[in-house]
Amino acid sequence: xxxxxxxxxxxxxxxxxxxxxxxxxxxxxxxxxxxxxxxxxxxxxxxxxxxxxxxxxxxxxxxxxxxxxxxxxxxxxxxxxxxxxxxxxxxxxxxxxxxxxxxxxxxxxxxxxxxxxxxxxxxxxxxxxxxxxxxxxxxxxxxxxxxxxxxxxxxxxxxxxxxxxxxxxxxxxxxxxxxxxxxxxxxxxxxxxxxxxxxxxxxxxxxxxxxxxxxxxxxxxxxxxxxxxxxxxxxxxxxxxxxxxxxxxxxxxxxxxxxxxxxxxxxxxxxxxxxxxxxxxxxxxxxxxxxxxxxxxxxxxxxxxxxxxxxxxxxxxxxxxxxxxxxxxxxxxxxxxxxxxxxxxxxxxxxxxxxxxxxxxxxxxxxxxxxxxxxxxxxxxxxxxxxxxxxxxxxxxxxxxxxxxxxxxxxxxxxxx
Numbered sequence: 001x002x003x004x005x006x007x008x009x010x011x012x013x014x015x016x017x018x019x020x021x022x023x024x025x026x027x028x029x030x031x032x033x034x035x036x037x038x039x040x041x042x043x044x045x046x047x048x049x050x051x052x053x054x055x056x057x058x059x060x061x062x063x064x065x066x067x068x069x070x071x072x073x074x075x076x077x078x079x080x081x082x083x084x085x086x087x088x089x090x091x092x093x094x095x096x097x098x099x100x101x102x103x104x105x106x107x108x109x110x111x112x113x114x115x116x117x118x119x120x121x122x123x124x125x126x127x128x129x130x131x132x133x134x135x136x137x138x139x140x141x142x143x144x145x146x147x148x149x150x151x152x153x154x155x156x157x158x159x160x161x162x163x164x165x166x167x168x169x170x171x172x173x174x175x176x177x178x179x180x181x182x183x184x185x186x187x188x189x190x191x192x193x194x195x196x197x198x199x200x201x202x203x204x205x206x207x208x209x210x211x212x213x214x215x216x217x218x219x220x221x222x223x224x225x226x227x228x229x230x231x232x233x234x235x236x237x238x239x240x241x242x243x244x245x246x247x248x249x250x251x252x253x254x255x256x257x258x259x260x261x262x263x264x265x266x267x268x269x270x271x272x273x274x275x276x277x278x279x280x281x282x283x284x285x286x287x288x289x290x291x292x293x294x295x296x297x298x299x300x301x302x303x304x305x306x307x308x309x310x311x312x313x314x315x316x317x318x319x320x321x322x323x324x325x326x327x328x329x330x331x332x333x334x335x336x337x338x339x340x341x342x343x344x345x346x347x348x349x350x351x352x353x354x355x356x357x358x359x360x361x362x363x364x365x366x367x368x369x370x371x372x373x374x375x376x377x378x379x380x381x382x383x384x385x386x387x388x389x390x391x392x393x394x395x396x397x398x399x400x401x402x403x404x405x406x407x408x409x410x411x412x413x414x415x416x417x
Contacts, residue, residue, distance in 0.1 A: 007032065008032050008033065008034040008131075008158070008159070008160040008161075009026075009031040009032045009033065009160060009161050009162065009414075010023075010026050010031050010032070010033045010034070010160055010161065010162050010163075010164065010414050011033075011034050011036065011149065011150060011158055011159075011160035011162070011163045011164070012026075012033060012034070012035045012036070012163075012164040012166055013036050013137050013150060013163065013164065013165050013166060013167055013181070013184070014036075014037065014165065014166035014167035014168060014181065014386075014388075015035055015036075015037030015039070015042030015043065015132070015166075016042070016043065016044075016045055016046065016166060016167075016168050016386065016387075016403070017043070017045075017046055017121070017386065017400055017403040017404065017407075018166040018168075018385045018386030018387070018403035018404070018406060018407040019035060019037070019042075019164070019166030019167075019385075019386070019407070020035070020042055020043060020121045020122065020124075020125050021121065021403070021404055021407040021408070021411070022164055022166060022385060022407035022408075022410050022411045022414075023035045023125055023128075023130045023164075024121070024124045024125040024128050024130060025407065025408060025411030025412075025415075026410075026411045026414045026415060027125070027128035027129050027130045028128050029411070029414070029415030030415075031414060031415065032129075032131075033128075033129075033130045033131065034130070034131045034133065034158060034160065035125065035130050035131065035132045035133070036133055036134075036135040036136075036137055036150070036152070036158070037132065037133075037134060037135075038134070038135065038136035038137075038180070039134070040134060041122075042118075042121075042122055042125075042132065043117075043118035043121060043122060045168065046114055046117060046118050046121075046400075047114050047115060047118055048114070049114060049358075049400065050106075050108060050114065052113075052114050053108050053109070053112045053113070053114055054108060054109060054113075054114030054116075054117045054118075055106045055107065055108055055395075055396065055397040055400070056088065056092065056099075056107055056108070056109075056117055056397060056400050056401075057085040057088045057089060057107045057397040057398075057400060057401040057404070058085055058104070058105045058106060058107065058396050058397035058398050058401060059085055059086070059089065059101045059105040059106075059107050060085060060105050061084070062077075062080045062081045062084050065080055065084070065085060065398065065401065066080060068393050068394045068396065068398045069391065069392075069393040069398065069402070070198070070257060070361070070392050070393055070394065071361060071390060071391055071392050072366045072389075072390055072391050075366040075369075075371045075389075075391065076371070076391065076402065076405065076406075077371070078371050078372050078409070079371065079372075079374075079405040079406050079408070079409040080401070080402075080405045082405070082408065082409060082412070083404060083405045083408035083409070084405075085107070085397075085401050087404075087408075088107075088401060088404045089107060091404075092109075092117065092120060095120040095121075095123070095124055096120065097109050097116055097117060097120045098110040098111075103238075104396050105396070105397075106396050106397050107397055135152040135153070135154060135156060135158075136152060136153040136154075136180070137150040137151070137152050137153075137180065137184060138150075138151055138152060138153050138180075139151045139183075139184070139187060140163070140184055140187045140188060140382075141157060141159065146379060146380060146381050147163050147188060147379050147381050147382040148160075148381075149163070150163065150184075161381065162381050162382075162383065162414055163381065163382050163383070164383040164384075164385060164410055164414070165181045165184055165185060165364075165382065165383065165384050165385070165388055166181075166385050166386050166388065166407070167179075167180050167181030167184070167388055168181065168360075168386060168387045168388065169195060169359065169360025169362075169363060169387040169388065170195055170354050170355065170357075170360045179195070181364075181384075181388040182195070182363065182364070182388070185364045185376075185382075185384060185388065188376060188378060188379035188382050189378045189379060190364050190365065190368055190376065190378060190379075190384075191364075191365040191368060192362070192363065192364060192365070193362040193363060193364075193365055193390040194362050195354065195360050195361065195362035195363060196261065196354065196360075196361045196362055197256075197261075197351050197352070197353070197354040197356070197357030197360070197361070198256070198257060198357055198358070198359045198360065198361035198392045199253040199254070199256060199257055199357060199358035199359045199392075199394075199395050199399075200253065200256050200351045200352055200354075200356060200357040200358065201243065201245070201246065201247065201248035201252060201253070201256070201351070201352040201356060202246050202247050202248070202252055202255070202256055202259075202269070202348055202349075202350075202351060202352070203245045203246045203348070203349045203350045203351065203352060204245075204246035204247060204269075204346050204347065204348060204349055205346070205347045205348070205349045206346045206347065208313045208316070208317075208346075209242050209243070209245075209246050209247060209346060210242075210243075210244050210245070210246075211309075211312075211313065212242040212309045212310060212313060213242055213243055213244050214241075214242065214243075214309070215241070215242045215307055215309040215310060216239060216240070216241045216242075216249065217239065217240050217241075217242075217249075217271065217273070217307070217310075218238075218239045219237065219238075219239075219275070219276070220237070220238070220239075220240065220251075220271050220272060220273055220275060221235060221236065221237045221271070221272040221275040222234075222235070222236060222238070222240055222251040222252065222255060222269060222270070222271055222272075223235040223269070223270045223271075223272070224255040224258055224259065224267060224268075224269055225267065225268045225269075225270060226266055226267060227266050227267070227268060228263070228266040233258045234254065234255045234257075234258045236251055236254055236255075237275060238250050238251045238254075239251060240252050240271070242309075245352065246348075246349070247269070247346075248352075250395060252269075253358055253395050254394060254395045254396075255269065256351065257392075257394050257395070259348070259351075261350070261351055264348045264349060264350050264351075265347075265348075267347070267348040268345050268346070268347055268348070269345065269346055269347075269348060270343050270344065270345040270346075271343075271344040271345070272341075272342050272343070272344075273306070273310075273341045273342070273344055274341055274342065279338060279339070279342060282338045282341060282342065283334065283335060283338045285305070286305075286334050286337065286338055287334070289301060289302075289304060289305060290326045290327075290329060290334065293326050294325075294326050294327040295325065295326070295327065296325070296326050297322060297323050297324065297325065297326070298315065298320050298321065298322060298323070298324045298325070298326055298329060299311065299312070299315050299322035299323070301326045302314065302315070305341075306341075314337075314340065314341070314344075317340055317344075318333070318336060318337045318340055319333075319336065320333050320336075320337065358395065358399070359387060359392050359393075359399050360387055360392070361390075361392040362390055363387065363388050363389050363390040363391070364384045364388055364389050364390060365390055366389055366390050366391065369384055369389065371409075372409060372413075373409060373410065373412075373413035374389075374406050374409050374410040374413070375410070375413060383410045383413075383414070385403070385406040385407050385409075385410050386402065386403040386406055386407065387399070387402075387403065389406065391406075
């Protein structure tokens with residue numbers, strides 16, 4: 001077994017957004033920092049966020065931000081107020097990454113390239129003198145009952161005055177988020193709230209979703225109806241995608257945050273395919289199209305109205321025979337078609353596995369962590385940050401901001417170690 005003790009002040013386990021930022025900030029405060037990352041390069045999950053564009057925060061005020069945090073928002077009050085979304089934006093722009101704010105206050109690099117965020121963050125860490133090693137930590141080391149280091153899969157041991165766990169959750173395990181941090185926190189006596197997927201694709205009951213696999217719809221409105229409560233619980237304009245199992249894409253991920261896994265049978269998802277048109281305007285549009293294609297079969301009259309993959313499904317669901325001539329379509333049939341296009345609904349069967357979720361809900365119980373410093377109340381000298389904690393928010397840059405805010409809180413406290 002190798003012994004490697006180099007007098008580090010701080011040991012950060014995990015090279016994602018939270019770990020990188022915390023390591024860099026602590027090193028900037030003059031601390032000797034060692035960052036251990038199990039993957040061949042840090043920031044791998046950042047590369048795939050925002051469909052490769054990296055939605056790194058949400059340009060809103062702390063109070064509005066906290067309203068978008070699903071779980072344990074009160075715990076975050078101090079951290080988000082001390083390091084708000086605007087602080088994150090200023091930080092990356094100071095590193096030479098121009099940013100832009102899009103619909104829903106979502107913030108992206110102007111280049112639309114997540115690699116620019118990763119390169120800026122890793123460059124910052126290296127520039128501050130952080131030592132970065134590829135290692136997978138398997139257990140904590142204790143001295144006099146307190147965390148004093150880690151033992152790695154390679155047999156190497158590393159010691160430090162303070163240890164930061166920033167290993168992420170269980171989503172996208174190929175990026176390094178395999179749940180290792182939960183085991184390490186448990187060794188220090190922490191309670192782990194059972195993990196579950198959050199912001200996750202949805203499996204549907206309808207076979208026709210599979211038949212439209214690969215079809216992306218833009219500028220549609222998706223509404224989630226809770227049939228038990230008899231009311232919509234989510235509705236937003238944006239983009240979604242049909243897959244071999246059901247539906248995915250930004251709108252679906254947002255809707256999933258409002259769904260309870262044990263009540264999937266109670267939910268209906270409805271797409272307004274033409275949200276810019278009122279029912280009356282859509283009926284007028286159909287009349288114009290039907291007049292233009294009066295002698296065509298119904299199935300051949302929708303090319304200018306709907307995507308090609310959607311047409312056969314819409315024809316089937318309309319109840320209008322595919323071979324019926326357009327000039328034979330009745331007013332009632334036409335209005336029924338318009339109603340279908342404004343309420344293209346389907347039912348939910350379940351979530352995809354946690355490995356496919358954007359964020360892991362559950363994790364280290366926040367009641368066992370100091371909200372101002374992220375230091376463990378059970379094991380002084382141990383800090384937990386980012387997705388490892390039982391914190392999750394809606395899509396739109398909120399979850400990455402949680403990573404940056406909790407990392408800043410820990411780094412500020414570690415600067416005094």
